[in-house]
Amino acid sequence: MIRINGLCKRYPGSEVDVLKGIDLEIAAGDFVSLVGRSGCGKTTLLNIVGGLDFDFEGRVEVDGRDIGSLADRDLARYRRDTVGFVFQAYHLLDHLSCAENVALAARFGAGGGSGAKRERARAEEVLESVGLAGAADRRPTRLSGGERQRVAVARALFNRPRLLLLDEPTGNLDTATGGEILDLLSTLHSEMALTILAATHDGAIEAVGRRLLRISDGRLAERLEDVR
Ligand SMILES: Nc1ncnc2c1ncn2[C@@H]1O[C@H](COP(=O)(O)OP(=O)(O)O)[C@@H](O)[C@H]1O
Ligand SMILES: [Mg+2]
Numbered sequence: 001m002i003r004i005n006g007l008c009k010r011y012p013g014s015e016v017d018v019l020k021g022i023d024l025e026i027a028a029g030d031f032v033s034l035v036g037r038s039g040c041g042k043t044t045l046l047n048i049v050g051g052l053d054f055d056f057e058g059r060v061e062v063d064g065r066d067i068g069s070l071a072d073r074d075l076a077r078y079r080r081d082t083v084g085f086v087f088q089a090y091h092l093l094d095h096l097s098c099a100e101n102v103a104l105a106a107r108f109g110a111g112g113g114s115g116a117k118r119e120r121a122r123a124e125e126v127l128e129s130v131g132l133a134g135a136a137d138r139r140p141t142r143l144s145g146g147e148r149q150r151v152a153v154a155r156a157l158f159n160r161p162r163l164l165l166l167d168e169p170t171g172n173l174d175t176a177t178g179g180e181i182l183d184l185l186s187t188l189h190s191e192m193a194l195t196i197l198a199a200t201h202d203g204a205i206e207a208v209g210r211r212l213l214r215i216s217d218g219r220l221a222e223r224l225e226d227v228r
Contacts, residue, residue, distance in 0.1 A: 001163060001195045002026040002049060007058035009044055018044050020218030022058070026197065026211075028162070031189050034199040036215035042199035043088075043167055045215070049197065050165050051079045063162055080105070084156030086166040090148045092140040098151050099123040099136035105158035126154040129191075130184060146177035150184065157188070164188075166198040 007022040018041040026032055034042050047053040048060060051067055054075065060067040063082050070078060079085075084105075092101050102123040124136050130150040140148050149169060156164060169185070170178030189196050212223045 001028040001030070001063060002197070003059075003061040004049075005059045007045075007048065007056060007060060009041070009048065009053075009056045012055075017218055019056075019215075022215075022218075022220050024213070024220060026195060028195050029193060030211060031186075031196045032198070032211045032213060034197060034213050034215065035202060037202045040215045041218060042201070042215060046085075046165050046167050046197065046199055049163075050083050050085050051075050052085070081159055082162055084159070084161035084164045086149070086152050086156045086164070086169055088168040088171045090140070090152045090172075092148055092151055092155075094139060094141045097137050097139060098127060098132065098143075098154075101140060101151055102126055102155045102158055105155050122158060123154075126157045127151070129157065129188070130154045144177070145173050146180060149173065149181055153181075153184065153188070157192070162193075162195060164194050164196045166196070168199055168201060170200065 002024065004022055004024040007019050007024075008017050009019040010017045022045065034045065036042055044053070048056050048067070049062060051070070054068055054070075056068065062078075065074075065078060065082075067075075067078070093104070096104070099120055100123075103119040106119050106122075120136075124133075127133060127135055130153050132147065132150050132154065135143070135147070135151070140151060143151065149172075153169075166185070170181050173181065185196060185198065188194060214221045214223065
């Protein structure tokens with residue numbers, strides 16, 4: 001699903017590489033946790049894999065596509081159709097309902113909308129799959145942090161992505177609520193044939209997934225174990 005070779009990343013104006021030659025293979029259906037201290041480059045790596053940052057060196061291939069060489073239009077399509085992205089801070093729009101937030105995914109990138117009724121039905125379906133049946137018409141401002149994160153997961157799933165990327169999905173949640181989100185991810189992973197890559201900073205709620213990758217000093221180390 002993901003094949004990365006010699007990935008280096010340096011932000012403009014900086015003297016050091018954040019990522020110093022990352023090599024990584026993730027098979028379809030894998031559930032991988034990416035850990036490391038704050039500032040080690042987890043978000044940087046997720047952004048690159050998610051097609052949000054294409055200013056890097058090395059080769060990044062996802063689902064058979066060479067991300068670095070995609071034209072704008074294909075990159076937009078890649079972001080919309082192949083990847084679901086859950087950001088740390090939810091990124092929900094407060095003035096839209098839950099269903100509208102979730103259906104926003106239909107409008108990302110090229111192509112455009114395709115029938116409000118169908119979008120609404122799909123939004124309700126994914127909201128139900130994250131345990132929020134009946135929340136379609138509520139505003140995110142009325143929801144708890146855990147519920148907001150579920151809406152963000154629902155939105156990421158809207159277009160039936162093959163790859164789900166999550167940036168510290170439990171970062172803003174208490175331990176119990178974060179644990180519920182991790183349980184939800186495990187369930188979705190087994191039910192939806194998803195490949196999942198989820199970042200967590202050191203000291204956060206325990207990692208999930210079958211593989212644990214650690215970024216340290218710009219490099220990747222793997223610990224194979226049954227994490228959870
Ligand atoms: N847009 C940016 N411009 C310059 N430096 C950045 C930018 N984004 C992140 N960095 C730096 O890159 C390093 C890795 O950041 P990040 O990927 O956000 O780490 P993590 O997600 O593991 O906390 C940090 O030192 C951070 O300060
Ligand atoms: Mg981060």
